[in-house]
Amino acid sequence: MNIGIIGCGAISGQYMIGFSKCKENLNVLACADQDYEKSNSFAKEHKILSLSVEDLLLHSEIDIVVNLTPPSSHFDISYKSLRNGKHVFSEKPVALSTDQGKKLLNQMKLNNLYLYSAPDTFLGPAFIKAKDLVFSEKIGEIIGGSVSFATHGVEGWHPNPEFYYKKGGGPLYDMGPYYLTALIKILGPVVEVISFSQKTFGNRQVDNPNIKYNNIEVDVDTHYIALLKFQSGVVVDFQISFDIWKPYDPKLEFYGKISSIKFADPNNYDGEISIFNKEKYEWENVYSPPNKDNNYYRGLGVIQMIKDISENNVNKNDLLIPFHVLEVMNAIDSYDQEGKWSILEQQF
Template identity: 35%
Template sequence: MTAPIRIGIVGVGKISGQYFATIARLPILQLTAVADLNAGLAAEVAAEQGVRNLSVEELINDSDVDLVLNLTIPAAHAEVAMQAIAAGKHVYGEKPLAATFADGVKIIDAARAAGVRVGSAPDTVLGTGTQTARKAVDDGLIGTPISAVATMVTPGHERWHPNPDFYYQPGGGPLLDMGPYYISSLITMLGPVAKVIGAASHQRDTRTIGSGPRAGETIPVTVDTHVTGVLVHESGVLSTLIMSFDAAATKASNIEVHGSDATLISPDPNQFGGDALIHPVGGEWSVLPVSAGYRDAGRGYGIADLAATPDGSQQRASGDLGLHVLDVMLSLLQSAEQGTAVDVTTTIERPAPVPLGDAPGGVLPG
């Protein structure tokens, strides 16, 4: 790919600010245009960023856009991605890759046919937190991996998000919203998943918005808001997953990985950094020195990694990984509904490890 890669962003809601910050400090990335169905917001953001404000159709077909960064709501991920691929653009999207497995497959198949790349959040797994933990596993510091526990508990995003409707619609819920961080991290450390066993519930049929101009408004809940289950990795490791929008809090937002020789704590996978801890048999907890990953990374490093990956090689936050994660999550929900174990139909190679460094492409943050 030529550098810098020119980016057009579709959807300039709350998460976009973190991408703007990363794009501004990585020379391998260049923002050229933005689009949003909220014309007033798009105009305001375009002026702030000093770029063009286009319609979605104009942006997708613009000759100065190499990659479409898709920050729309999950229900629109597939539609925007397919339009961008049809226009010959590379695509990087927020998680999940799509709201349905069929749509996820269509995206990957269309991209292969068009000769363009697809990347998918989360790229938090590229930071020093998860990568240092992965290196500990790869270096044999925990012995043979046996099991892992990943927990995310919150009372719900409606308490802080001014427009939380999509969190409680198909494509949302705690698993599809937060699960990609945890499952991507588990796959990065322990490899792909072969089978899942799940259970799910929801406690309330409505939620009340807690902030912003819609504060006090009630919205419907149409998805399960507490999901738990076991992921059976191809290696035989068993990962227990708990994802909830129904409870107050947890002190266990990290991931514990248990091995024959030691237990490892990988830091919160919703963050890029954090301390990885290890407790050997007969020893005590200690902090592992940072040994892998992009330092001081932020959202958008997955795009830079995509741009820096040579032709013929697979970037790390890839669409294939996003599809496998989506397959795992939807299989878990299917298992919960059916009350039986469900085989995961996709598989992948573990993404390549990230050597300790400053940024993709060998460039330093500005």
């Protein structure tokens, strides 16, 4: 299948590395970016066509648009792609509002197309292994879980950090999809949330001399603590923050009637897994990546999508997960803070 990439920024090169590992039925034909210079240099580096966004969306030979634009453009690019008869793989979040999510799903069904969305890290070996362990006899019935992700934001490393502090950014919409997707894949749908959030810093200082601006006005909340209640009755505490100076290791843990399990960071494709050993009364490593260098790159989800479509094996329930993640993030973000549980409408 022929791919057209829209958005030739920081993450696009990682996708190309991932694609280069797939030898079957995947050909990156063209790229586009609203910044023509970026598109031209990406095209030159990877020996592909550089087109305008409009021309790429109309190109008759492109089957899948890989949408690597910032969150505020995800809906627009994905919607136009579906309307033009292209399948879509979108970076996360899949859209910003539930309404946009519904429009994407309707357009997908109307044109008999598929929209997959990041994250795709659950396709990596660590999540597959951990999921098998959860559903084995080793952990027992899950009674709880805990998530935390904390850094002091992205301005220290990202070449264009502004969008992380605008609508669709912030830790919830940027990192939330990794953790929420993992939780939902293990525990099923979320039915209620309670949440508290704040914007601790109104401005972010950018010290990188290669970036044209040195100050970002923060429009979104950047520190969240929520409780998520799943259909199964399990309640998970969920902390996600760009405001914590001393970052700690990302945490994704599940507590069962028999034991507890620490997952690898779902922001990565591979990593360590531990189970609590009751006899020794300590965490015991049960899985380490065979290759210490990260051998996995973005793009696994696109490769899986091509395989699923080619084999007529698309899982219709999985297609809804990014939309349910969006619904949960919106519920966390818009929580009324009156101390009541916010009941989800379960639209996806």
